[in-house]
Amino acid sequence: xxxxxxxxxxxxxxxxxxFSDVFDSIFNDTFFNDRMVTRVPAVNISETENNxxxxxxxxxxxxxxxxxxxERNNLTISVEQSSNHEDSQxxxxxxxxxxxxxxxxxxxxxxxxxxQIEATYTNGVLRIDIAKREEAKTVRRQIEIK
Numbered sequence: 607x608x609x610x611x612x613x614x615x616x617x618x619x620x621x622x623x624x625f626s627d628v629f630d631s632i633f634n635d636t637f638f639n640d641r642m643v644t645r646v647p648a649v650n651i652s653e654t655e656n657n658x659x660x661x662x663x664x665x666x667x668x669x670x671x672x673x674x675x676x677e678r679n680n681l682t683i684s685v686e687q688s689s690n691h692e693d694s695q696x697x698x699x700x701x702x703x704x705x706x707x708x709x710x711x712x713x714x715x716x717x718x719x720x721x722q723i724e725a726t727y728t729n730g731v732l733r734i735d736i737a738k739r740e741e742a743k744t745v746r747r748q749i750e751i752k
Contacts, residue, residue, distance in 0.1 A: 646708045656743060658718060658736040662710065665730030672732060674725055679716075681723070683732065684709040717742030 621666060623732065647664040662683060666671075675682045686707045722737035
């Protein structure tokens, strides 16, 4: 069963009142629109004193599905997954996370140390830690007031 929002206050000039409300409800839903626009996993990027952190949410994959490449200053995360025979036998009524292939690329800042990049994949999240160069690390000290 699907719930459809109807707006009785809206004056429609169409021949079938409420007909356009059905499509407005479906196509103006932000959750639906977000999925129509992009079929790549969401990413969080953060920074600590010593590292940059990239977290990519990609449930349903295995760590072997990912390929991480660094060329010049571009970090590329890609997945090329063949269709799973087990999944093809299932009859999904709704399937929101299925990535057969995608590519995400990020330009590393000059302060990143491209020789110290580590990646782990646990609980559906790919975590990439990129160390900062020594000269880029924040210097903290107490300043005496005279």
